[in-house]
Amino acid sequence: MPNPDTYGIYLHIPYCRSKCRYCDFYSAPGTRGVPDEYVTALLRELSKSSRRPDTLYFGGGTPALLRPDQVHRLIKAAAPLPGAEITLEANPDVVTPENLAGFAAAGVTRISFGVQSADDAQLRRLGRTHTAAAAAQAFAWAREAGFREICGDIMLALPYYSIAEFDKTLALLQAGGCTHISAYLLKIEPGTAFGRTPPPGLPDADAAAEFYLYAVQRLAQEGYRQYEISNFACPGHEGRHNLLYWNCKDYWGIGPAAHSCLGSVRRFWPNDTAAFIAGTVQEQYEGPCNAEDYLIMQLRLCSGLNLTEYAARYGVRFDAGQMAFLRHCAASGYAVLDGDTLRLTPSGMIVQNAILEELI
Structure with a gap:
């Protein structure tokens, strides 16, 4: 059975300034940042357990819309163990030198930027609101803030994709000091803007596979060891939190659309931000974590x-x-x-x- 001493907490921050055209994650409008009422609701749930996590992950949505003082309150309430990995996802265009320094001072140890591409036309096509130059600036500010664990995302097999676009994006992430890279294929999901109107120029399945295999090869050449189907890291910089998922260890998700697996029982929160804030919904039972789940997760890992x-x-x-x-x-x-x-x-x-x- 999973080691009961290994445990992570995931805090879902659903707020976004705009919705990317490929995104099927639950989100809510967040042009004014994350309301204090939402942070209070997270604190309310955190107070229900005294178990201290080895990892704490702020996912979204756009967690960097949190203010540093909000992050500080949440980390303090979660009471992570000494040496815990504390990750915060960020869009390059919502960070500043001030909030990055504030996140680091609050206790965040790992910053993860959703870069996706170094091609500005591609970024506009995806509905991303940053530019390649903004991503480079965000990386520089993160290094200045003292972050040593810097992560970047690359999307593969995008419309009109090319090897040159991948190489350009990899070079941007390397220059930014990334110790960890997530590289994954674009998937057209129902209900998204791309699902309703697929973009022209998408590579076929064979071409997408070739882009993936090229990415694996190039990342290895540059010192990023593949340890999971879409994740690559410099030695010793693997993401500890997501390894909990893939090894079927205990994790507790808090927030609308967040999922948990505790004691081999899976639960989830309904997709309702207002009800979560009001405290009128509870986690719902999803089912047991069984042999099938374990098989699927383990075969994602290179181990x-x-x-x-x-x-x-x-x-x-x-x-x-x-x-x-x-x-x-x-x-x-x-x-x-x-x-x-x-x-x-x-x-x-x-x-x-x-x-x-x-x-x-």
């Missing part, structure tokens, strides 16, 4: 699935037909069977869903 541990945790063993399928995957370059550990290669991660269909 892979330990078959012996899988059997010990859940009493599940692959049958002869499934093992034959896995040996075929290994022979085809999609997986590695190393003793009792199953790992997907980058090529296998592209077709992960198809592999999982055979195993579940």
